[in-house]
Amino acid sequence: MEFQSTRGVHVTYHHTTFTPTALITGASAGLGRALTHALFDIGWHVIATARHVDRLDRLRGDHVTTVVGDVTDPAHRAELATILTANGGLDLLVNNASTLGPSPMPHLAQYPLDQLAAVYDVNVVAPLALLQLALPALRSRDGVAVNITSDAAVMPYEGWGGYGSSKAALDHLTAILAAEESDVPIYSFDPGDMRTDMHQAAFPGQDISDRPEPETVVPSLLRLIESRPPSGRYVGAQLEAEVTS
Known part of the structure; x- marks a missing residue:
């Protein structure tokens, strides 16, 4: 079964007897919210979880199950x-929930x-x-897992030691899991950079309006999910070039 998104990205779902289901953490804001909207727009069922009930309430719909809580x-x-x-079963897990740490x-x-x-x-x-x-739910549906990382995981930006080192640990954890779980594609x-509340907290008092909206990143993430390349670390800008080429 193939779904056509409004952004021109095709997502192919290989199990015609089920509606594809995604679990997205941090789904009430930023990239998590943008991805949730994109997936239920193309027919997926999304289990959306986040801490803020008021923001999650705005996501309610026929294809969305909201679950308030802290990961x-x-x-x-x-x-x-x-719930899983x-x-x-489960077709997609996106570990999007993150914390910046102290600000400044x-x-x-x-x-x-x-x-x-x-x-x-x-x-x-x-x-x-x-x-x-x-993982058992993903195996049962030939699913995919995605951990949202950051360039701060690979670049030593001054002041980003807490967040950056945690994302570096997440990258390495993802790589080891991918080596151990060869039957489930696992991606970083x-x-x-995106115009999000967390990114604003990293630059208190500064104008970040030049950063792109999270919705602009979704096509490259959908491309990753659809194309199912080998497990590894992928950068949105590089995948975006493939989408637009």
């Missing part, structure tokens, strides 16, 4: 596991260690926990 909370993850079991961002020499641990809990531990519970996806 670091084991009880919330158990609730998601129950009832759904009978401190240098590592002054970084509060309890806040650093909290960043790692959201950006590294929670994605692994969700993958652990979702770097969307590049």
Whole structure:
């Protein structure tokens, strides 16, 4: 079955007897919200989870199941596991929920260690926990997993030590999982700079209106999901060039 998005990107779904289902964390804002809208526009069922009930309420619709909660909370993850079991499988997991950490961002020499641990809990531990519970559901439907990363994982930007090192850990975790789970494509996806609340928090008081909207990144992420290349790390701008070529 093939779905045509309004942005001209085709997403092919290989199981004609089921509606494809995606679980997206951090779905109430930024890239998570943009991807949620794009997927339910082309016929997917989206399990959308985030902490903010008011923002999640705006996503309600026939193709969206909203689940309020914190990805670091084991009880919330158990609730998601129950939903996946009832759904009978999963076609896409997108670990999009992230935290920047303190803003303004401190240098590592002054970084509060309890806040650093909290960043790692959201950006590294929670994605692994969700993958652990979702892998059986993904295997059952020939599904795909995507961890949202950042160029801060590979570039040593001053002040980005907490967030950047957590995303570097997520990248390596993703690569090792891909080596261990050869039957499930697992990707790191770097969307590049976007005009989001989190990016604004990284630059308090500055104008970030020159950054692209998250919706502009969605076609390259859909391209990754549809084309199913070998597991690895992919950059949105490079995939975008393929979409527009």
